[in-house]
Amino acid sequence: MESLTRRIVIMKYLAESKEKTFDMVLQTEIKHHQVVNNHHRTMKEPRKKYLRDEYLRRWAKANRTKSSFLSQNKNWLDITLVLDTEDDSFDQDREKRTRRAENEFDIMQSERTKRRKTEELRKNYSGDQLAYAVQMKLRECGKKDAAKLCKEATLTSPTRPKKILNKVNSESQHKQLSPYHALCLQLNRGMSKATYCLLRSVQKEHNCRLFPSYARVLEAKQSCYPPGMLIDDFDMKLPLQALLDHTATRLIELQREAFELLPNYLERKYEMITKYGFDGSGGQALYSLPASGIDTATESKLFATFICPITIKVQDTNIIVWQNPAPSSPIYCRPLHLQFAKETPE
Missing domain, CATH: 1.10.287 (Helix Hairpins)
Known part of the structure; x- marks a missing residue:
């Protein structure tokens, strides 16, 4: 039987050290020796560790130079490795072959063959x-x-x-919330982006897809803003017609099923009835506000102008397609003008 020496393993490792570790080379050489000499013996793990550590120590002592290492360790390299332990991997391979034979019924055969x-x-x-x-x-x-x-x-x-x-x-079959439902939940519960994303990640870990991605929620939020908004340091205002158009469009989109119940609903004309109002509030926070432009007494007071949709009905008829369920609630109020100004009797 051909012997396996330290020199064979280490010379092989020096040639392949950029691609393989010492343990990989050692294991490969042992496997090759087993095949060539038809045996199942291997080295014990403590002896493998000793060989690796001793090689590293002697390699460092030779200043990591191949010629110096070979000349200084000639006798040590010629020592034969001790292979006195049965290799368990052969038993594992045998078990794998058995499992493959058992699984062949499920994988390799057709339904017709299985029935037969x-x-x-x-x-x-x-x-x-x-x-x-x-x-x-x-x-x-x-x-x-x-x-x-x-x-x-x-x-x-x-x-x-x-x-x-x-x-x-x-x-x-978990039904996912629509982006608008998720946005409504986020706003009503006062959830930040971080809180929303955390809840969504926890649900994904439990194979639940209830919440849509935050990107889709953000798109839904952007679609709720009417066009033509003008904002500066002291007020925000919208063109009245743009706000009315956007409000009507959003209500029609959300109540499309109700509109589709009407015959020839695309050819009909509709009328939206709204109300408007004003309100002022004081004691607003003064942080992060401009330091100049208006007096401090005015900066703490906010005057708001709102419109609120009441109903949408078919024009010249009494057919109501949509009606505000809570016309006095601030939820349905649409801001038309927000400004830092003091409320006056006028």
Whole structure:
């Protein structure tokens, strides 16, 4: 039998050190020696570690120079490696081959072949016997959950399989919120972007897709802003017609199903009734406001002008397509003009 020396392993490692580690080269050489000499012996792990550490120590002592290392360690390199332990990887390979043979029935064969090979089983045994055999085989293979599920589905009440199937289907089909519903939830609960993204990531870890991505929520939020908005340091205002058009368009989009119930709804004309109002408030925070331009007494007071949609109906008829469920609520108020100004009787 050809011996495996330290010189063979280390010279191989010096030639391949840029691509492989010392342990990889050592294992490769041992495998090659096993194949050539037809044996299953290998080195013990402590001896592998000693060989690697001793090589590194001697390599450093030789200033990491190949010629110096070979001349200083000639006798040490010629020592034969001790292979006195059975290699467990051969047993593992044997187990893998066995598992491949067992899985060949599921992977390599068609449904027609499977039906033909199991025909004798189905003829000679009843469904309850086969179900019990499957349960016991699954438990024998360590698949306890699958065995329990098989028992629940086949060996209990006749309605249990349908209940299990309905439960699986209902849990696997989570209906995702629309971007507008998610935006409404975020605004009503005062959630920041970080809080929203954290909740979404936790749900994704549990295979739930209830919340849409924050990018889609942001797009929905941008679509809620009417065009033509003018903002400076002291007020915000919108063209009245632009605000009315945007409000009507958004309500029609959200109530499209109600509009589609009307005959020839695309050819009809509609009328939106709104109301408007003013209100002022004082004691506003003064931080992050301009230091000049208006007096401090005015900066703490905010005067707001709003419009509120009441109904949308078909023109010249009494058919109401949409009606505000809470006309006195601030939720439906649309800001027309916000300004730092003091409220006056006029």
